[in-house]
Amino acid sequence: MQMPEPDARVIARKAEIVAGLRRLLPADAVIDDPAETRVYECDGLTAYRCPPLAAVLPRTTEEVAAVLRFCQGAGVPVVPRGSGTSLAGGAMPTADALILGLARMNAVLETDYENRFIRVQTGRTNLSVTGAVEADGFFYAPDPSSQLACAIAGNIGMNSGGAHCLKYGVTTNNLLGVTLVTMAGEVVTIGGPWSDAGGLDLLGVICGSEGQLGVVTEAWLRILPKPEGARPVLMGFGSSEDAGACVAAIIKSGILPVAIEFMDRPCIRATEDFCKAGYPDCEALLIVEVEGSPAEIDEQLVRIKDIAAAHEPVAIREAADEDEAKRIWLGRKSAFGAMGQMGDYMCLDGTIPVSELPRVLNRIGEMSRETGLMVANVFHAGDGNMHPLILFDANRPGDLERVEELGADILKLCVEVGGCLTGEHGVGIEKRDLMPVQFGPADLEAQMRVKDVFDPRWLMNPAKVFPLEASAGRRAG
Amino acid sequence: MRPADEMELAEAVRGAAAPFVIRGGGTRGIGRPAPGEVLETGGLSGVELYEPGALTLVARAGTPLAEVQAVLAGERQRLCFEPPDLRGLLGRTGEATLGGVAAANASGPRRVQSGAARDSLIGVRFVDGTGAVVKNGGRVMKNVTGYDLVKLMAGSHGTLGVLTEVAFRVQAIPEAEATLVGEGLGAEAALAALRRALGSPFDVSGAAFAGGRALVRVEGMAGSVAYRAGQLRALLGGWAIAEGAASAALWQAVRDVTALAGRQGALWRLSVVPTEAMTVPRALETAGIGHEAAWDWGGGLLWLLVPEGGADVVRAAVKGIGHATLVRGDLPGVPVFPPEPPEVAALTAGLRAKFDPKALFNRGLMG
Numbered sequence: 001m002q003m004p005e006p007d008a009r010v011i012a013r014k015a016e017i018v019a020g021l022r023r024l025l026p027a028d029a030v031i032d033d034p035a036e037t038r039v040y041e042c043d044g045l046t047a048y049r050c051p052p053l054a055a056v057l058p059r060t061t062e063e064v065a066a067v068l069r070f071c072q073g074a075g076v077p078v079v080p081r082g083s084g085t086s087l088a089g090g091a092m093p094t095a096d097a098l099i100l101g102l103a104r105m106n107a108v109l110e111t112d113y114e115n116r117f118i119r120v121q122t123g124r125t126n127l128s129v130t131g132a133v134e135a136d137g138f139f140y141a142p143d144p145s146s147q148l149a150c151a152i153a154g155n156i157g158m159n160s161g162g163a164h165c166l167k168y169g170v171t172t173n174n175l176l177g178v179t180l181v182t183m184a185g186e187v188v189t190i191g192g193p194w195s196d197a198g199g200l201d202l203l204g205v206i207c208g209s210e211g212q213l214g215v216v217t218e219a220w221l222r223i224l225p226k227p228e229g230a231r232p233v234l235m236g237f238g239s240s241e242d243a244g245a246c247v248a249a250i251i252k253s254g255i256l257p258v259a260i261e262f263m264d265r266p267c268i269r270a271t272e273d274f275c276k277a278g279y280p281d282c283e284a285l286l287i288v289e290v291e292g293s294p295a296e297i298d299e300q301l302v303r304i305k306d307i308a309a310a311h312e313p314v315a316i317r318e319a320a321d322e323d324e325a326k327r328i329w330l331g332r333k334s335a336f337g338a339m340g341q342m343g344d345y346m347c348l349d350g351t352i353p354v355s356e357l358p359r360v361l362n363r364i365g366e367m368s369r370e371t372g373l374m375v376a377n378v379f380h381a382g383d384g385n386m387h388p389l390i391l392f393d394a395n396r397p398g399d400l401e402r403v404e405e406l407g408a409d410i411l412k413l414c415v416e417v418g419g420c421l422t423g424e425h426g427v428g429i430e431k432r433d434l435m436p437v438q439f440g441p442a443d444l445e446a447q448m449r450v451k452d453v454f455d456p457r458w459l460m461n462p463a464k465v466f467p468l469e470a471s472a473g474r475r476a477g
Numbered sequence: 478m479r480p481a482d483e484m485e486l487a488e489a490v491r492g493a494a495a496p497f498v499i500r501g502g503g504t505r506g507i508g509r510p511a512p513g514e515v516l517e518t519g520g521l522s523g524v525e526l527y528e529p530g531a532l533t534l535v536a537r538a539g540t541p542l543a544e545v546q547a548v549l550a551g552e553r554q555r556l557c558f559e560p561p562d563l564r565g566l567l568g569r570t571g572e573a574t575l576g577g578v579a580a581a582n583a584s585g586p587r588r589v590q591s592g593a594a595r596d597s598l599i600g601v602r603f604v605d606g607t608g609a610v611v612k613n614g615g616r617v618m619k620n621v622t623g624y625d626l627v628k629l630m631a632g633s634h635g636t637l638g639v640l641t642e643v644a645f646r647v648q649a650i651p652e653a654e655a656t657l658v659g660e661g662l663g664a665e666a667a668l669a670a671l672r673r674a675l676g677s678p679f680d681v682s683g684a685a686f687a688g689g690r691a692l693v694r695v696e697g698m699a700g701s702v703a704y705r706a707g708q709l710r711a712l713l714g715g716w717a718i719a720e721g722a723a724s725a726a727l728w729q730a731v732r733d734v735t736a737l738a739g740r741q742g743a744l745w746r747l748s749v750v751p752t753e754a755m756t757v758p759r760a761l762e763t764a765g766i767g768h769e770a771a772w773d774w775g776g777g778l779l780w781l782l783v784p785e786g787g788a789d790v791v792r793a794a795v796k797g798i799g800h801a802t803l804v805r806g807d808l809p810g811v812p813v814f815p816p817e818p819p820e821v822a823a824l825t826a827g828l829r830a831k832f833d834p835k836a837l838f839n840r841g842l843m844g
Binding site for chain 2: 112113115137158159165169170172173186187188189190192193194195199201202203205207208209226227228249251252253255256293295296299300351353355380383418419420421423424425426427431439440442443444445446447449450451452454
């Protein structure tokens, strides 16, 4: 992984830059001691690290604006950071960059049930948004696996998804408006607690722009009334292909489960060892969750089991009560942790058309055997968003490179069958250099032009998303 | 001009010096007559890929909407955002195109449950103002690869480029639907009831009020629809129930705003905070300006027919609670699209200058 050479002139002026920041912020909001900036050297993509020049933790939109205005003037690159859970390196700094962390901006600003929205500061964690409204029967739908830790700011930056977005959509479908601070320090309000843009849909392009267009400090989010109940069913299959075909059949039938999750044997085994969820011993399993009243749930589950019957299920387990439902989800929710216990892994995030699931799973199995690298699959099957986990030992020389090569090949396969490189994690640095697999020069140029408008000097999270050679001319300016 | 394919279109744009007026089916005709040669997309027609099992459809932008809907109906599927047919309302003819629906972000009653056209649009190809062919998004539901220009193109009314291909996620037609009908309610009470329904756990897929009649819709599997309609009936206080085709007919009328069709005057479309649904009509009343209103989206969408004047009142009253677009009517000096604050207008202008540096497309539209 290559990052641009840090600007030595910026690094040389560190003391002066930190002093400038201290004039703008309270003393405890500026961090420059190398021992303390260490914590910002990476995000969830821990294979790549670099301590930043310094870090700031502002408490208000005005402070964010002051910092950005100052950095623009001083030519200091800025890397915005929510909770640092990105799996794509979206919050990884360079040695000449300032980390702008939003962790201290976590307040709920307004809750409005009649109009079904909440306005929050974006340092607030995903789960605590739901936490603020669930006692009143509401929830915030996007639910990335890291929802306990990840911040709304990062969710907006990456347009995060989650297990339940099959029914409720991803962040962009649940975001009504933002307060955005541009690199020039200008505070811009886009959207609000109403539907759709009156002019160009700037909100649509800000969401998912990976912290390259500005810092989102506040957001209006759609909240939804909680369904009466939800219940998962777990179905085991004799092969990944059978399970994949069952997913496609459920989708086509018109039933809209809130989630369809897939796990294959390596993943099932690891989770069993890790948390004893009591999963059946089989090649692949699906967890399908449906919502509604008890009778509505029954009606849907009968239909789903009928469909599954045509795909030779080897086990079907329904949750009779809340406790069993929790056990069914337990394994899925611990899957990444369980895989982590087994060693290092690289988590991919490509999406494919659901109809291609059987073929792609089969091909990934072949690739795993050809390379001798173990690949476990656990993912949101309903929308084709795959998460192959490639296991390896980071301490063995050459392993990381081999894994990255296999990962790239799998992602190329996703694109080849009509899919994309990343379904919910974002490009960051991780998939930056693969962008030309999916996009031609004109496609990338069109995207980079958007950044030209919001951040003409390319100071905001500059070395991400676009291949370095594609963005070189712009970053040099 | 009517290019036969994307390449011909791109060449024409590359060589162009004079502006174009981009037209799909010409069914909406928003904005004032703009200068330039008409550029019709009708030559770029045909469904290119339809995968019922993956719930996705890709078609050339000039494909008639009716053709797409017929293809989908063959597999018992549909566009979930319910694109309105406003020909009757606007007094226009022609055949709406799929690209036009995307460019206008044309969304109907189900927006409250399933999102707008922009939420179903998953991929685009377009020719920008330099004649470059650009693709963005794709044909899968979850895709965060690079910037989301798909959203930017949705609702851009042809001001950033000419759409040549659009990909939509589609939805299976549910087996049943039912609508609760509340008659003889005042606007205030009716709108409050709609908000109550939308705040319930019963997965409402439509909430509208027009002509003294409030409507709340549920869709899904038969048993579930019967259950939820019953629960909502209890919540709302004994409204009547329409089912199946009778329910569908009610929603077609809401979708196409037939309550205000065939009338003279300026027509406004407002997106507002639902609890502020009465604010603009009340302001018009206070100012003694005659008007008629129809609401959808639980009060979040407001159609206003104002026979004479009133533009300044509408725009002043909507400030801070939403935005208003002048869909039809020539009111001198009144911007058709909502005026943007300077810092937003600068970003919009910047994007237009980048995507269409020669200002070839729909000059004068959208500010």
